[in-house]
Amino acid sequence: MKNIILHIFILLFTFFRGVGQKPQLQYVGDDHTCNTNFHDGQMLPSIGTHNFQILRANRSYPNLADDLGWTYNHAPNLAYWNGFFWCQYLSTPMGEHSEPGISLITKSKDGILWEKPKIIFPIYFYYEKAQKYVEVKNTIMHQRMAFYVAPNGRLLVFGHYGGNDGDGIGRVVREVKNDFNFGPIYFIRVNDDWKGNVAYPLYKDSSDQEFVKACNDFLGDPVRRIQWWEEDFLAHDAQSFYLPYERQKAFSFYSISDSLKIGLFKSRMTIITMDGGTRWSEPSPSASFKYGGAKIWGQKLDNNQYALVYNPTDNKNRHPLGVAISDDGLNFNNLSLVHGEVPVKRYWGIEKRPGPQYVRGISEGNGNPPGNDLWVVYSVSKEDIWVSKIPVPISRLQNGKIEDNFNEASSMDIIKGWNIYRPKWCPVSIRKISTKNDKSLCLKDFDPLDYAKALRVLEKQIKNTISFDLFLETMNAPFFVDLNNSLGQALIRFSVNKKNEITIEGLSGNKNKKIFLKRKQWYPIKIKYDAKNASYDITIKNLMEKKDLCFLSEGIPQRIEFRTGFYRLNRKIQEYKSGDQRVVGWDEKGAEQPVEPTEVCIDNFKTHQ
Structure with missing residues (x-):
């Protein structure tokens, strides 16, 4: 034919x-x-x-x-x-x-x-x-x-x-x-x-x-x-x-x-x-x-x-x-x-x-x-x-539930279904963690000006529950988890700083009281959202439970990303560092040697609907 x-x-x-x-x-x-x-x-x-x-x-x-x-x-x-x-x-x-x-x-x-x-x-x-x-x-x-x-x-x-x-x-x-x-x-x-x-x-x-x-x-x-x-x-x-x-x-x-x-x-x-x-x-x-x-x-x-x-x-x-x-x-x-x-x-x-x-x-x-x-x-x-x-066939839409535990991965460097951004000094790979025998998705970052990122496209659902386990190996830079709409705008964002303190963006005062995670320990995290009401609940087992929190912007979650650095995709890009091709620019300081690493691992990632 x-x-x-x-x-x-x-x-x-x-x-x-x-x-x-x-x-x-x-x-x-x-x-x-x-x-x-x-x-x-x-x-x-x-x-x-x-x-x-x-x-x-x-x-x-x-x-x-x-x-x-x-x-x-x-x-x-x-x-x-x-x-x-x-x-x-x-x-x-x-x-x-x-x-x-x-x-x-x-x-x-x-x-x-x-x-x-x-x-x-x-x-x-x-x-x-x-x-x-x-x-x-x-x-x-x-x-x-x-x-x-x-x-x-x-x-x-x-x-x-x-x-x-x-x-x-x-x-x-x-x-x-x-x-x-x-x-x-x-x-x-x-x-x-x-x-x-x-x-x-x-x-x-x-x-x-x-x-x-x-x-x-x-x-x-x-x-x-x-x-x-x-x-x-x-x-x-x-x-x-x-x-x-x-x-x-x-x-x-x-x-x-x-x-x-x-x-x-x-x-x-x-x-x-x-x-x-x-x-x-x-x-x-x-x-x-x-x-x-x-x-x-x-x-x-x-x-x-x-x-x-x-x-x-x-x-x-x-x-x-x-x-x-x-x-x-x-x-x-x-x-x-x-x-x-x-x-x-x-x-x-x-x-x-x-x-x-x-x-x-x-x-x-x-x-x-x-x-x-x-x-x-x-x-x-x-x-x-x-x-x-x-990957071929090339697709931009996810259909169905996701259940990733990474144990069946045939490669330590190819994470099926995930979008990976991996600079030389920010390896993203699957490896075994000393605290358990199975495999996990790990992001490591020792680049002073770049970050590691792992992103999972989600099925478009008005209501859903997302869960995953989080493990902090070393923390020398902030780590972010963003749940984004189709444009990549964060609806939900929380971060962990180098003191292991977790912060939920959009909260203030007593609603965002200091909570600290311990390194080299697994934390089950669950996010239950309702896009129609632009609200969500977040739970960290045995540590934190917050309900009826508000989305940061409008939309339906369609991807989640794990990132070892601040959001930067709206940073204004100058064609020339000096702002003018006729004016000499400059080199960035502190960019040529690795810094102390940050390493975070993810496991048992699931969507429940």
Whole structure:
């Protein structure tokens, strides 16, 4: 049946093309933008999504990061090859287009724990004559793609020395070995107008004929090589080697069939091919999609749906990161949240725009990890590198009761059904607690400027009872429990401070008398709410019972979150730390070393209706 529908669709496409029309990529829902006054856009979460930090930049203690100490890290790419995830990204000492620039690469067995990055393309030096000495210069790197798994199984990594204005040095290539070592660097395409020194040999000079064949296979691919167009648009053969149109930026694509493919660019521009990529329609805007100046990623999922991942804004903001889904690859709907956290930028730098941005997934042919999940990489504020695991099918609504005791978890790091925000210094995992034999969900935080968060989407119920057990291991920062409405606004909030004192927000005076919890002891907690009356009861067994308390705002509970820090999603985000790109900013103090940890555990989480 699917083949019949696809055949009809192709016939219709051919007809429309003949009369000068083409199918339109469009967002058909009403929620095509988000509220960027909040970091998460007040969007519904994509259930079960896990955010993992790959790299936390650190200038003064580079051994805690990449052994380099550079604080501009951006534009990551992703592949899965020979049982490992591979991530490549750009780096400069402090800001965008600030020389020198390099590219680094890291790998991971599970997508969660990543090895220390290695330099894959080093600083490129070139020389110009000066009055007394030879003047030594260097350049940045700028590329929109990195990986290519060739038909012969070789993994190639590409980079581009120079910017995206068409006058760079050229494209380089290197083979990655399975043992995390690399082959020699070669140029695969030198800029036609480059007059300086060419520091590496051409790929055809390699004695490894399988490597040469892998390079030729890429050069002969009319679809994938469009990813080079942006930096190489002034090449003498650009109109035949790439596309005969005005240059566009940051190409990605996905296939609806072998012949029908959709191409995506920045600035909402799209192209379509019906012959597998030999001829493409002229780039045109997709007006119903709203996103700022950052990249968009499209991918066919393992369940035969399609996903677009982007910043769904109607302004230049690059937060939050969301995902939309489609059954046919053209009509998208049901936006949900992938990454909605924007911590304070720790380092100043030129054009370090805040937010999760420049998203990339695994291109067709570049591997498929175990499971049905959608994996995407991106930078946060052009400072840190992150990866997200999004369960497929992608959903934003919970149906039915929840009963989580974590004993059946097959992984200590993947918590099924939960949304996890996990910076490097804020691990969230399942582990055994010394006071009992079964497993618990634990949040640990030793980051001075970030926090750990675990969120569970709930079924929308006017009345319900939620219960869980709480365990305080160590307390050096406040811990919060929020029961939120569909917009993420807290209806109920209570916290525990580093003195173990519990506080219920919205109460004052005698109603909120001091109550202290003991560390290394389990406390059963029960919250019974009635959204119609905007009221709730809260009980901590053998310690506290309060009834008929009032909601903090309007709505029906639809998620609960456990967090090792103050709520910050309404914090005003400045594009530049100084407030002006022309004014030097500053680095945050006390951001480069771990602090004393806070660790809290949750168990036996239940909803009773």
